[in-house]
Amino acid sequence: MSVGTLHTNIVLDDPTKIHCGSRDPVRGHINIRYQFGPGNLNAELFGPLRVIVVLHGRAKTKIWKSNGQSTSIYRGRAPLIHCEQEIYHDSFRAQPGEMSSFPFSLVFPEATQSLPRDDFKEDPRFNTLPCQPLPPSFRSNYHGFAHRYESFVEYRVGVNVEMPQLRVDVVKPTEYQEPIVHYEPPRISPDQSRNHITTWRGFVSVRNELLLPESDRPAGFRQKTKALFGAGNFPIYAFDWECLAPTHIHLGQPVCFEVRIKPREHECTATLIPDVQLKYFRMDVSAYTQVRADRAIFTCPESEGNYTVCEMTGVIDSQEPFSKANDNTKYINTAAIGSGRIGSFASSFTTFNISQTYTTKISFAFELTGKLKHIDQEYPILIHPPLEVAHHPPPAIAGPSSQAVGEENKTPDLPQYEPAPPYEKMPTNTK
Structure with a gap:
């Protein structure tokens, strides 16, 4: 019998921010709330806890083809990245209903990873190299006279939570509930x-x-x-x-x-x-x-x-x-x-x-x-x-500042x- 349930939630510090390249980290925190199980009312939870944050991305297509009598749907799936980072591995104590927060800071890799993907033939219009620059966040849905498709490139943040020595249920966001992170390649110098x-x-x-x-x-x-x-x-x-x-x-x-x-x-x-x-x-x-x-x-x-x-x-x-x-x-x-x-x-x-x-x-x-x-x-x-944005020099030790308040x-x-x-x-x- 489970001693309780850990409900997890992923919160980004700035959900609308566009992260440009690997030097622009994705920051946020994982909220974990403990709910006691049946027959374990008001019992404190104590044991080792491991929290892993996952940054993953994919490029996906969905194409409709019609021969006049029937329509077929074809899909193209290309995983791009799957990066895991352990942000907590230590003892954990929680009271029923108590919320704990674990901050994280993730960085995008500089290139795609060699992940299993659908079979795409060589074509000069597309990049089939296993290690290539990460494409930007993208979405295009088109319904024309002779063509119809849906396509997107997206990056999301997920989480894995483990308490290996206890029978604890973990409820975490599904893939489509995970927050989307917006990405563009590294900034260009002027x-x-x-x-x-x-x-x-x-x-x-x-x-x-x-x-x-x-x-x-x-x-x-x-x-x-x-x-x-x-x-x-x-x-x-x-x-x-x-x-x-x-x-x-x-x-x-x-x-x-x-x-x-x-x-x-x-x-x-x-x-x-x-x-x-x-x-x-x-x-x-x-x-x-x-x-x-x-x-x-x-x-x-x-x-x-x-x-x-x-x-x-x-x-x-x-x-x-x-x-x-x-x-x-x-x-x-x-x-x-x-x-x-x-x-x-x-x-x-x-x-x-x-x-x-x-x-x-x-x-x-x-x-x-x-x-x-x-x-x-x-x-x-x-x-x-x-x-690239201009970086302001560090403020002087003494003397008035020339930067307006609130602009930092x-x-x-x-x-x-x-x-x-x-x-x-x-x-x-x-x-």
């Missing part, structure tokens, strides 16, 4: 984030009556109608443009662009130089997710999804037209990328059964002589983990995640 720029170029040319002196412009209905069909007689204003766009983007950071113009003097016949303004600037980020399941008879069933994860309007440094005063250059900044996204906006990665890549589409327009000239450009990008433990503005629901209960989005 020096590594530079010089990843691509330049897009083009030119704009306009020809209309607004390039004439005001006294020479058509007046009245007849003249305007005649001018409409004789536009070839109007002067021309033309300019080259170039847009400097980053190809490497960091979570939690704004994205910065530059747009420049240069008049084509040998083609410009207008005596009046029109104002050229940058009317708007937009950036849309699309994700391309490829997933696969366990190897079937001949191949691994696959699915894919292409969907928008971010739509942002760039803030232009000023509404003034391009001019020599601003070097004919406009600077554009977006809001911090990934902020407010829940799980689906992770850094680029590939692992055993999931590959996540991104493209961005930039759209902007020049306005001159009452006309808008629209520009669109789409290109691939790499999404990186957040940048302030965390940087990073994209936030929320715990994902159990795999079987994850919702499916329709695209």
Whole structure:
């Protein structure tokens, strides 16, 4: 007969924190409450106790395939890590109803471990190495016309409790009750984030009556109608443009662009130089997710999804037209990328059964002589983990502090995640 039951609970100090790499520990505590057993009322519990905390992670996929008459479901399971840490091994004493707390601090390994997993064939789109960088926390559910899948990468904290010399029942959280820990690969230093720029170029040319002196412009209905069909007689204003766009983007950071113009003097016949303004600037980020399941008879069933994860309007440094005063250059900044996204906006990665890549589409327009000239450009990008944060020097022994009160433990503005629901209960989005 059991002398009682130990009820365990896992509590994270900061459940919403994103842990970047192996130097960013996961901290929390294990609560253990003792409940006496039948015939052992109000009896104190005393004996050796061992508490082990487990950090484990996996990448999982679920793919639907239909032949028009029936639908088959295929799954891909890839365990990533399983790390155990003993946080207590000593004598333990507890009264009925008493709660004891055991703190822990866990660190992520730097790479996946060689764990048993489903059979995945070699494929350049996926990483099948037994020891590879840990993928970030991730979730994508897609239901398109020809493809449907669910996929996630998740990390959880579990616990094992033993009292080897006593008959004690242990109640611990099930796998789906264990708290989720949010992970991103190690932060990137600012020096590594530079010089990843691509330049897009083009030119704009306009020809209309607004390039004439005001006294020479058509007046009245007849003249305007005649001018409409004789536009070839109007002067021309033309300019080259170039847009400097980053190809490497960091979570939690704004994205910065530059747009420049240069008049084509040998083609410009207008005596009046029109104002050229940058009317708007937009950036849309699309994700391309490829997933696969366990190897079937001949191949691994696959699915894919292409969907928008971010739509942002760039803030232009000023509404003034391009001019020599601003070097004919406009600077554009977006809001911090990934902020407010829940799980689906992770850094680029590939692992055993999931590959996540991104493209961005930039759209902007020049306005001159009452006309808008629209520009669109789409290109691939790499999404990186957040940048390293600056470490403040230790405070001086004497003298006033320059740091504001309450700012000592302030965390940087990073994209936030929320715990994902159990795999079987994850919702499916329709695209």
